[in-house]
Amino acid sequence: xxxxATIALTAAGLFFFVAGTVGLIRFPDTFTRLHALTKADNLGxxxxxxxxxxxxxxxxxxxxxxxxxxxxxxxxxxxxxxxxRTALEREDAE
Amino acid sequence: xxxxLDLALCALILGVAxxxxxxxxxxxxxxxxxxxxxxxxxxxxxxxxxxxxxxEAAIGAGLTGVLLLAAHGRLRRLGTARDASxxxxxxxxxxxAALAAALxxxxxxxxxxxxxxxxxxxxxxxxxxxxxxxxxxxNFRAWDTLLESIVLLAALIGLWMLTRERDWSxxxxxPQHSRAGGVLASFGRVLPPVGLxxxxxxxxxxxxxxGGAFQGGTVLAAVGLVAAMAGLVRPPRIGAxxxxxxxxxxxxxxxxxxxxxxxxAGEFLTLPPPIAKPAILTIEIALTASIAATLAFLVLGPxxxxxxx
Amino acid sequence: xxGLTVFALTGAALVGLGFYGxxxxxxxxxxxxxxxxxxxxxxxxxxxxxxxxxxxxPVPQALIITGIVVALSATALAVGLVVVHARAAGHAVLxxxxxxxxxxxxxxxx
Numbered sequence: 001x002x003x004x005a006t007i008a009l010t011a012a013g014l015f016f017f018v019a020g021t022v023g024l025i026r027f028p029d030t031f032t033r034l035h036a037l038t039k040a041d042n043l044g045x046x047x048x049x050x051x052x053x054x055x056x057x058x059x060x061x062x063x064x065x066x067x068x069x070x071x072x073x074x075x076x077x078x079x080x081x082x083x084x085r086t087a088l089e090r091e092d093a094e
Numbered sequence: 095x096x097x098x099l100d101l102a103l104c105a106l107i108l109g110v111a112x113x114x115x116x117x118x119x120x121x122x123x124x125x126x127x128x129x130x131x132x133x134x135x136x137x138x139x140x141x142x143x144x145x146x147x148x149x150e151a152a153i154g155a156g157l158t159g160v161l162l163l164a165a166h167g168r169l170r171r172l173g174t175a176r177d178a179s180x181x182x183x184x185x186x187x188x189x190x191a192a193l194a195a196a197l198x199x200x201x202x203x204x205x206x207x208x209x210x211x212x213x214x215x216x217x218x219x220x221x222x223x224x225x226x227x228x229x230x231x232x233n234f235r236a237w238d239t240l241l242e243s244i245v246l247l248a249a250l251i252g253l254w255m256l257t258r259e260r261d262w263s264x265x266x267x268x269p270q271h272s273r274a275g276g277v278l279a280s281f282g283r284v285l286p287p288v289g290l291x292x293x294x295x296x297x298x299x300x301x302x303x304x305g306g307a308f309q310g311g312t313v314l315a316a317v318g319l320v321a322a323m324a325g326l327v328r329p330p331r332i333g334a335x336x337x338x339x340x341x342x343x344x345x346x347x348x349x350x351x352x353x354x355x356x357x358x359a360g361e362f363l364t365l366p367p368p369i370a371k372p373a374i375l376t377i378e379i380a381l382t383a384s385i386a387a388t389l390a391f392l393v394l395g396p397x398x399x400x401x402x403x
Numbered sequence: 404x405x406g407l408t409v410f411a412l413t414g415a416a417l418v419g420l421g422f423y424g425x426x427x428x429x430x431x432x433x434x435x436x437x438x439x440x441x442x443x444x445x446x447x448x449x450x451x452x453x454x455x456x457x458x459x460x461p462v463p464q465a466l467i468i469t470g471i472v473v474a475l476s477a478t479a480l481a482v483g484l485v486v487v488h489a490r491a492a493g494h495a496v497l498x499x500x501x502x503x504x505x506x507x508x509x510x511x512x513x
Binding site: 096097100101104107108111112114115116120123124127130131134137138140141142143145146149150153154157158161162165166168169172173174175176177178183185186187189190191192193194195197198201204206214226227229230231235238239242245246249250252253256306308385388389392393395396 | 405406407408409410411412413414415416417418419420421422423424426427428429430432433435436437439440443446447448450451452454455460461462464465466467468469471472473474475476477478479480482483484485486487489490493494495496
Binding site for chain 2: 067071074075078081082085
């Protein structure tokens with residue numbers, strides 16, 4: 001049961017990663033690309049972390065997976081803001 | 095199944111490395127190199143070398159990436175970041191291919207080692223720590239690590255010698271300009287506590303599990319860099335005495351421990367088993383402080399307060 | 404073919420790629436990056452060689468960790484030199500090599 005749920009959840013995570021990557025390649029400008037990358041990939045990472053958490057043996061491992069996800073979320077969000085502002089400034093300069 | 099995973103991973107590593115070398119543009123090459131470092135770290139996990147994977151992810155991908163990106167920024171300010179395209183160099187390609195082929199040949203003719211480490215396994219009970227990599231780094235081959243910590247210092251002194259006269263009394267690195275209360279400043283407030291915890295944990299756990307002074311020190315250096323970029327702390331000046339102590343304390347404690355070993359056990363850098371664990375921990379803590387300070391200063395670079403000439 | 408062989412051959416190919424980059428790249432910072440590729444490839448080769456037998460041998464691992472740290476410090480110094488060179492010379496790109504090497508005799512004569 002847990003194995004099936006893991007497979008389903010990681011598959012869902014992979015789907016979001018693929019969607020995010022397609023967006024990154026296909027979208028026309030920096031802002032839409034960032035949108036695809038941060039939103040879809042954070043969701044994908046969440047699904048994968050959840051899927052792996054079902055295989056964890058101790059609660060400490062689950063907590064660590066949660067910490068990894070939270071840190072990745074925080075970093076992705078902050079970096080997306082910084083990249084977007086740089087792109088905006090560069091656009092204004094042109 | 096696992097072979098398929100290894101093959102896919104290695105194909106990815108090689109593809110990204112090719113993009114690093116042959117792609118166009120300096121910035122792109124740097125970004126691909128960072129991705130490369132992360133993939134290689136996964137490769138080290140696959141090889142079962144967790145301590146190396148930690149070091150590669152933190153140093154190879156993380157700090158080297160920051161260093162190269164900062165260098166790109168400096169070169170762009172100087173108007174020298176534009177890359178000239180290099181066409182296909184037939185001779186260079188041949189030389190590279192020949193080197194790769196020679197190494198591949200060496201792999202297949204290399205004699206299999208006798209079962210590795212019977213001496214090491216026999217010596218482990220005397221090491222004082224349970225992580226064999228830490229035991230090798232700080233006990234059995236402590237000479238290497240002592241000299242390495244001095245190499246780090248030498249590199250830093252070399253880097254500082256490149257400072258211009260008028261920048262000498264300035265703060266290390268480029269002036270940072272993050273907006274107070276902006277995204278980076280908030281990020282820089284959230285991350286350091288977590289990073290400090292992870293860095294100290296890596297050092298502490300490194301004695302018996304995976305981690306160690308280098309990995310922990312790198313994480314601590316990264317914490318300092320994030321705090322500096324976020325404008326929370328200002329980088330020190332070259333002449334700051336307190337930081338000189340931080341830079342020197344690791345090698346100094348290491349040498350003192352070595353001398354103590356010379357007195358107690360009759361040989362320089364030999365740790366007698368009863369005091370091995372406390373000695374290693376003391377050396378590791380001092381070494382972590384020095385590694386963190388040295389790496390952070392190496393990545394910040396020499397002071398450069400003035401505008402580009 | 405085992406996983407170790409895959410990683411060792413990857414390491415060998417990385418050394419070759421890095422060597423190509425070191426010779427062919429014209430921007431100095433890209434040469435530094437290429438040099439790092441060589442080092443990283445050698446570590447991978449060495450690590451795979453050390454993992455034969457009963458499993459990963461701690462001695463090569465410790466040496467590789469030492470190597471990674473030293474590579475960073477050397478890279479920092481090299482990057483510093485590149486920036487200083489760029490500041491002094493106004494460029495960080497090596498000049499295009501002349502198609503035919505000039506003959507030193509002529510220079511001496513004139």
